[in-house]
Amino acid sequence: MNPLLTVENLTVHYGAIQALRGISFSVNQGEIITLIGSNGAGKTTTLHAISHIIEKTSGTIMFNGANISALVPDKIVGAGLVQVPEGRRIFANLRVHDNLEMGAYLRKDHAGIKQDIEMVYNIFPRLRERFHQLSGTLSGGEQQMLAMGRALMSQPKLLLMDEPSMGLSPILVDEIFGIIRRINDAGTTILLVEQNAYRALGIAGRAYILETGEIVQSGSAVDLLRDDRVKNAYLGTS
Ligand SMILES: Nc1ncnc2c1ncn2[C@@H]1O[C@H](COP(=O)(O)OP(=O)(O)O)[C@@H](O)[C@H]1O
Numbered sequence: 001m002n003p004l005l006t007v008e009n010l011t012v013h014y015g016a017i018q019a020l021r022g023i024s025f026s027v028n029q030g031e032i033i034t035l036i037g038s039n040g041a042g043k044t045t046t047l048h049a050i051s052h053i054i055e056k057t058s059g060t061i062m063f064n065g066a067n068i069s070a071l072v073p074d075k076i077v078g079a080g081l082v083q084v085p086e087g088r089r090i091f092a093n094l095r096v097h098d099n100l101e102m103g104a105y106l107r108k109d110h111a112g113i114k115q116d117i118e119m120v121y122n123i124f125p126r127l128r129e130r131f132h133q134l135s136g137t138l139s140g141g142e143q144q145m146l147a148m149g150r151a152l153m154s155q156p157k158l159l160l161m162d163e164p165s166m167g168l169s170p171i172l173v174d175e176i177f178g179i180i181r182r183i184n185d186a187g188t189t190i191l192l193v194e195q196n197a198y199r200a201l202g203i204a205g206r207a208y209i210l211e212t213g214e215i216v217q218s219g220s221a222v223d224l225l226r227d228d229r230v231k232n233a234y235l236g237t238s
């Protein structure tokens with residue numbers, strides 16, 4: 001199978017600090033892959049380097065058969081690689097509906113945009129109920145839904161998700177992860193980065209474990225859930 005995304009030997013520095021030390025991983029079409037790591041491991045840095053929000057020092061990033069390293073972020077979004085940022089980053093002073101329209105900023109197919117907004121409202125009925133509400137006044141869970149809905153408006157082939165469970169109650173995490181699964185079932189490939197290893201391994205097919213800028217372990221999620229080292233370090237059980 002040809003991977004949809006291949007990251008090879010990715011290295012990133014912030015000044016003198018090396019945040020990523022040559023990581024390599026791949027995501028196949030249709031998969032949910034998770035990159036697990038504690039705070040500061042380099043998860044966000046990895047996603048930002050893929051989306052070209054930050055410059056990498058070295059490495060190769062192939063998406064859908066093409067080297068995307070030199071593309072500006074808008075072109076990467078246009079190619080179908082779309083990030084849902086950590087901490088949601090919705091436009092707080094815009095209404096829900098306007099945030100969703102902003103997600104389609106690169107598109108010109110007005111009928112398709114209308115159809116996709118309807119699709120997003122069907123996935124997230126709570127957003128439909130609040131379509132006129134200022135986004136900054138949404139709850140944390142609703143803001144996560146809006147951030148996901150906005151990303152879907154860019155018609156992603158691959159969705160990069162940065163810690164969607166952060167700050168949410170267990171019930172809301174259930175809801176959000178259920179929706180991630182539905183989005184995947186509908187054909188979108190997912191790269192999920194999470195500190196919440198237990199939840200992430202529960203939804204992913206394969207996983208990579210990132211520690212201080214290096215991938216130290218990888219395998220099927222089922223195997224990693226049973227692995228003693230993973231249990232001790234990330235699952236709080238042994
Ligand atoms: N803009 C920045 N300037 C300097 N160091 C940074 C910057 N962003 C992240 N870092 C450092 O890079 C490392 C990885 O950070 P990050 O990718 O945000 O980790 P994670 O998302 O896994 O919590 C950390 O040591 C962090 O302090």
Ligand SMILES: [Mg+2]
Pocket residue numbers: 043044045086162163
């Ligand atoms: Mg982060």
